[in-house]
Amino acid sequence: KQEVTQIPAALSVPEGENLVLNCSFTDSAIYNLQWFRQDPGKGLTSLLLIQSSQREQTSGRLNASLDKSSGRSTLYIAASQPGDSATYLCAADAGKSTFGDGTTLTVKP
């Protein structure tokens, strides 16, 4: 059974700081690893999807990496802004998506 863990559960940083969110998964037989953002009371917005054959994906200030052999993915956010404050979830897809519990990020002005 796939298990996905995200560390830390919460993170608070000052504006402008670079930061890394971590995601680990137990079963490396995945099709892809997807990162999402969720604002309070809202649905999820897909940020980046890394296919199992890829090592990383980039979109603007976001960079996600994937190491299938070690069962790890990271989401790097450069030059954080208060608008980045949200909960970030990762999901490992092996036919159905298994989500981590998320990291709640607060960026202070």
Added chain:
Amino acid sequence: KAGVTQTPRYLIKTRGQQVTLSCSPISGHRSVSWYQQTPGQGLQFLFEYFSETQRNKGNFPGRFSGRQFSNSRSEMNVSTLELGDSALYLCASSLGGQQNEKLFFGSGTQLSVL
């Protein structure tokens, strides 16, 4: 292009009642999946439908059921509601034909069971 639409946005029911939630996917998307999100259990997969057929199912009791129509719209039904069914129910759509497709989520239906 309209996003994924879920109705209703909020719902209050009492124990023992049943409820039906609706999800309209992005135009052209044929796969719809449902998730339950609670503070204690996080986001858990309920089931996925593709071309009117259930393709995958999570570990939920038979009180949770769903269906998909020929226009790809999907409904989820929960019978004999329990207090523990209070949650944010999210649906997501994707094209459905390939393995590496992004999921697009609706805003969810917040269900409160009293």
